[in-house]
Amino acid sequence: MRIMRGRFAPSPTGEIHLGNVWTALLAWLQVRSAGGIMVLRMEDLDPERSRQSYADRLMADMQWLGLDWDEGPDIGGPYAPYCQGQRRELYQAALERLEAAGMVYPCYCTRAELAASAPHAGETERVYPGVCRQRKLDNAFKAARRPALRLAVPPGQYSFTDVQAGFVSQDLSQEVGDFVIRRSDGVHAYQLAVVVDDAAMDITHVLRGYDLLSSTPRQLLLYRLLGQRAPVFTHVPLLIAPDGHRLSKRQQALSIAALRAQGVTAEAIIGYLAFKANLIDVPQPVRAAELIPSFDMTKLQADSVIIDSREICR
Incomplete structure (x- = not known):
């Protein structure tokens, strides 16, 4: 039986926001709960928009959130390179x-x-x-x-x-x-x-x-x-703002960098997203690793998920 190999493959064209972390967290939990291997790949194909500074910031934000990887641009691996531009x-x-x-x-x-x-x-x-x-x-x-x-x-x-x-x-x-x-x-x-x-x-x-x-x-x-x-x-399902718009990198208020600057902790962000994924009953601070034993994909709702950064515990 093949070991599970999953990946998070963001585009380094701006600062990551809650929507990016939502998919990263779920992909990470899917892999970690199965004892698999997590791959981080930078989809930096577009030379006009991609920036190394965004890639570096993205990796720093991911590590701060407790979402690690086994293979990636910074640590290499058997399938290197892990940047599409290479x-x-x-x-x-x-x-x-x-x-x-x-x-x-x-x-x-x-x-x-x-x-x-x-x-x-x-x-x-x-x-x-x-x-x-x-x-x-x-x-x-x-x-x-x-x-x-x-x-x-x-x-x-x-x-x-x-x-x-x-x-x-x-x-x-x-x-x-x-x-x-x-x-x-x-x-x-x-x-x-x-x-x-x-x-x-x-x-x-x-x-x-x-x-x-x-x-x-x-x-x-x-x-x-x-x-x-x-x-x-x-x-x-996608995360959407209260006004019904999909989250984007243009919404700086929802970037991880902006939330960190406001004093929001990594555990508060993870706990809020876990609550929205129906993985915990109330929005409370939690470490990503604590969610692994009870991760259940079937708890996700089918429709888009409305989020409001003001609801995140500070």
């Missing part, structure tokens, strides 16, 4: 395998052209119409534009059973269309990078936010095309 050759090798199989084509659509076909307010996401799949272009046109690369999605349903969300099925060709696996600026897309990394690092369980549920069938297709075994997925 793993680009692996993504390129996977891309070339897909190209050799005839599954990839260049897309010369501009942002303006894609925006023109984007959904209006209230509409669901439109399927990429496949403009460039059969597009015949002369060399002058090609020289004037830098193409993205898209995966030619074959027809068919891609299904899986999520630990939290249940059965999920999606017809990618009809509901998503051919999706980008390398941007026009040469940066490999998240969908490709995350599959390559999770497969290469032998990740058996992925716990992340519900907002990524709809992207999972795309990743399942890539796992299949690359001949890799997909992990077990758990998509947990």
Whole structure:
């Protein structure tokens, strides 16, 4: 029986907030309660937004909260490096395998052209119409534009059973269309990078936010095309502010750094999130390690979780 290998894979593009810690805590508890191995990976693919200072602060905040890891950028491990920015050759090798199989084509659509076909307010996401799949272009046109690369999605349903969300099925060709696996600026897309990394690092369980549920069938297709075994997925409910908005790094008041500056303890933050996860009956200070013996994923509610930092014990 394989030992559980889970991961927390944040993007170092800002200070972490309660929403990030929510998924980190649950992923950490899932792994620690099973006696598994926890991996920390920095998803710093975007060179314009990622900063080493954010990565350093993130790791310091995680350690302060009592959420440790067994492999990561600072301590290494058997699957190093643990920063995506240092793993680009692996993504390129996977891309070339897909190209050799005839599954990839260049897309010369501009942002303006894609925006023109984007959904209006209230509409669901439109399927990429496949403009460039059969597009015949002369060399002058090609020289004037830098193409993205898209995966030619074959027809068919891609299904899986999520630990939290249940059965999920999606017809990618009809509901998503051919999706980008390398941007026009040469940066490999998240969908490709995350599959390559999770497969290469032998990740058996992925716990992340519900907002990524709809992207999972795309990743399942890539796992299949690359001949890799997909992990077990758990998509947990998101934390939302009292006004209904999803938490983001722009909300500085909910960052761990801001809460620390206000005198909030690590145990108070962990206890508040544990209460919201129905792991304890009242919001009270608790160490993350104390939650391991009684961790139960089935106690999580299905809907988004409303939080208010003013409720955290100080």
